[in-house]
Amino acid sequence: MTKQTLTRRQALGAAGAATAGAAVTLSTPALSQGLVKWKMATSWPANLPGPGVSAARLAERIARLSGGRLTVDLFAAGELVPAFGVFDAVSQGAAEMGHTAAFFWQGKVPGAVFFTTVPFGLTPPEHVAWVEHGGGQALWDELYAPFGVKPFMAGNTGFQMGGWFKRPVKTLDDLAGLNIRAAGLGGEVFRRLKMNAVAIPPGEIFGALESGVVDAVEFLGPFSDVALGFDRVAPYYLWPSFNKPNGTGEALVSTKALGKLDPDLRAIVATACAAEASAGLAEADWMNGAAVRKLRKTDHVRFTRWSPVVIEAAKKAATAVVADLAAQSPQTAKIAESYASAVTQLGGWSELSTGPYLTGRVA
Template identity: 50%
Template sequence: MDRRSFLKKAGLAAGATAGAATLAAPAIAQGKRELKMVTTWPKNFPGLGTGAQRVADRITNASDGRLTVKLFAAGELVPAFESFDAVSSGTADMYHAAEYYWQGKHKAFNFFTAVPMGLTANELDAWINVGGGQELWDELSAQFNIKPFMAGNTGLQMGGWFNKEINSIEDLKGLKMRMPGLGGEVLRRLGATAVALPGGEIFPALQSGAIDATEWVGPWNDLAFGFYKIAKFYYNPGFHEPGAGLSCGLNKDVWESFSPADQALVADACKAENNYMYSEFNWNNGSALETLVNKHGVQLKRFPDAVFDAIAGVSEEVVAEVAGEDDLSKRIYDSYIKARKDVGGWGDISEGAYLENRKRVLG
């Protein structure tokens, strides 16, 4: 495509969305485009915020500055939970976020971050990349004028921070806990009050007593947020996010205005971050946990089997109910559960069995 054709095509794409928002179209000058990325993360927050910045930088650098992505952290351009609407309408061009934040738009978005008792990071990647998950995600997001990609994963998350010990299911009743997504609905059915808060609002809510407990991510991020200063009981494993996928969603009109080469460039930048972030969390969580326990006196606890079993039972009910929302929800649910059975079954006799024996023999 020559420069004149490119500018003509880009101008048509920009004009199509100009009525929705004057800020919608990326700035185009002399063949260059500036894209606005909004996020749900605090500015420069380790792992999540820095991961979003890496996606922006990869696109900018790989295009030699022809596509320049400017990142706006939560609250800088729009509030954290308004990122989806900003990109859908064209006020921003792309977001970096967790899809379960959009469950108010469609409950099936949960499957593309994490659902209780769902897929691990490796299993989620297998489903998205090979098992048909991406095609279903594309179909869902297209209803909102968005093209989605996986662009990060935290791995298995911790069960959360509590001001009291959890010895029985009764200890969850009346508890006010920060937990988004379907995990929050599980807590509600067990008698707790689930609250959805963006990352930057969690610490003050815990400090003020507005919430009694919170989950966030894992040791690396939780240490950075300083939850150990308020709560000392740190529980594992997390039932709600066994492999939390993070996403980069692009305004679909903007995406379709890209050349095939630029589409491939953006897709590769997201895939690179998906791999890097998972590695980063795995590398940093162990040393962060050691610091929390040995330096800050955090008490690492494991949920009693009876508590976890009760949570798991309710989780299966909550997740299955999403299939009843509409035909697309059922197709997503059926595909996801098949992946959990097929990929998870292989994992049990491969990595699962190996890790069990490694721990048994080597400690």
């Protein structure tokens, strides 16, 4: 990727199609008050449909809501730091802000994975309910506090798909030995199904798939996946996504930088993140729906449902993976317990509402 700074003006242009009023005019009073400029490092290729656009929209929204008093220069993956270097960049002061996904930090803070997605876990609206009403945000804040980082939900790519495969997979034996790009706890579930799961930065996934470094890829939903060209080299599209039933985008903000802002600007940062959490999910659902309709009209993509045998094996593996993770530390165990309680409470309602309603609507 060419390393170049994506300026705020370019970020506004990228987000313009999705957000009205992209241009920001700096008034004389704003100029006289003194302006604050932040850097935002991201884990995404520039303008990647889904999370890349969410990051651009977030930067634009902060500038617009603040009347230009706080502007954010956006850096795509590799422009300021590598895709997996965003957490350290914010923690160590190389950037005041980041846009990424929490499960990338499992090696540093194991409990972080719960704040992106968990196999067979919470759906997007359930996840929001846990974070906002079930104690999730307090646990998230506590987890990152030692690193000088404040986390926010700031986008959501919604339900994911089960992955793109180069050849048909129907049984557990078909999976054994395959190399798959996978992230988070879903990657560990695939490993326990005897696959070789590797973490590859988003901008490098297509090259790995095309060259044969991996035989399969799971990334996001069809909207973002097709933008990266996975359908061109791996025509078997598996569903449902037991490995990633949610896709929360994470904004990381330096607590030091946040503390230097006036109270109204701190509130604007939080408000902009919350707005993007909603906007990103709405966009993902709409655009994924459009992408699926288009893909179903093509001859080269074959939608294939995971077999019940694979689903059952994956569910057993996921239970063991979460239990092993929770055993790593008291803090991770506390997060896992809170998450499990949320699954129980919210799942009871979803089983009476969303599940049977959708089944009836399809029928």
